[in-house]
Amino acid sequence: MTHSTRASSPAPTGTASTTVGLFKLVRRFVLAAGGIFATWMLLAGRLDGQEMMVGGGVSVAIALLSMRHLRMLDDVRLGPLMPLHLVRYFIVFFGALIRANLDVARRVVTPRVRIEPAMVTVHTELRSDLGKLWLANSITLTPGTLTVDVEGQDLIVHWIDASPGTDLTVATREIAARFERPMKEFLR
Amino acid sequence: MMQIIGDVFLAVGGLFLFLAALGLLRMPDVFNRIQAGTKAATLGALSLILGVAFQHPDWWPKLLILAVFVMITSPVGSSTIARAALMAGIRPWRRVARKEEEG
Numbered sequence: 486m487t488h489s490t491r492a493s494s495p496a497p498t499g500t501a502s503t504t505v506g507l508f509k510l511v512r513r514f515v516l517a518a519g520g521i522f523a524t525w526m527l528l529a530g531r532l533d534g535q536e537m538m539v540g541g542g543v544s545v546a547i548a549l550l551s552m553r554h555l556r557m558l559d560d561v562r563l564g565p566l567m568p569l570h571l572v573r574y575f576i577v578f579f580g581a582l583i584r585a586n587l588d589v590a591r592r593v594v595t596p597r598v599r600i601e602p603a604m605v606t607v608h609t610e611l612r613s614d615l616g617k618l619w620l621a622n623s624i625t626l627t628p629g630t631l632t633v634d635v636e637g638q639d640l641i642v643h644w645i646d647a648s649p650g651t652d653l654t655v656a657t658r659e660i661a662a663r664f665e666r667p668m669k670e671f672l673r
Numbered sequence: 674m675m676q677i678i679g680d681v682f683l684a685v686g687g688l689f690l691f692l693a694a695l696g697l698l699r700m701p702d703v704f705n706r707i708q709a710g711t712k713a714a715t716l717g718a719l720s721l722i723l724g725v726a727f728q729h730p731d732w733w734p735k736l737l738i739l740a741v742f743v744m745i746t747s748p749v750g751s752s753t754i755a756r757a758a759l760m761a762g763i764r765p766w767r768r769v770a771r772k773e774e775e776g
Contacts, residue, residue, distance in 0.1 A: 527734040625748035
């Protein structure tokens with residue numbers, strides 16, 4: 486969905502590990518192995534020794550093999566408060582998702598469909614592909630907005646409620662801002 | 674008790690999925706249809722998953738993964754279809770009054 490810059494950058498080669506830097510590699514390894522292991526354990530559905538051993542082995546092996554290419558994980562910001570911001574994001578997100586549904590429900594059941602759609606451009610401060618993907622997804626699931634395209638740091642958003650007279654710049658800024666505030670703390 | 678709470682969530686999920694389908698029929702163009710479809714279908718699916726979680730609490734790890742996948746894939750799919758529609762040259766529907774005001 487994002488216009489990836491990845492295709493134009495040089496293809497990863499055998500020497501990439503020396504150019505990436507050990508710290509970044511270790512970081513990628515920890516994130517990848519942790520994520521894969523968590524998924525494994527959730528799929529296993531129970532905490533027993535055997536599952537953990539096999540899962541741990543598989544996670545470490547996959548993370549070791551793929552860490553050179555997992556450039557996306559460099560976009561994740563780690564910090565002591567990161568879980569807190571993640572929770573804050575999810576509170577905002579679920580609030581928006583539930584309001585989005587009541588909003589859709591209201592529009593769908595009213596006899597005359599009350600919509601005033603327009604394409605608007607929303608500028609984001611997030612630079613990374615992962616950050617923009619996450620933000621675009623969040624915007625799609627919130628009331629009245631649908632991300633249609635990404636151009637650099639601008640998201641093209643289909644907005645259902647652009648009534649004439651609304652200040653578009655201020656209103657569209659707020660579409661992204663409420664998610665960006667917590668997201669900036671854990672994504673680039 | 675858990676059974677009843679689960680039933681309520683299942684019913685709510687079904688209701689939202691129904692509204693998503695109704696939205697698909699009632700909205701004027703592809704973008705608005707995607708809007709109605711994505712949001713209601715996502716929360717509908719999440720509500721169904723939550724309902725199942727109440728009735729079978731020991732399934733929660735797999736249900737959590739299902740919920741995460743639904744939340745990631747549903748908006749990506751919608752955005753991709755919307756982008757394809759835009760690139761195929763479909764102009765978003767607008768109210769006639771608005772057009773006159775601009776023109």
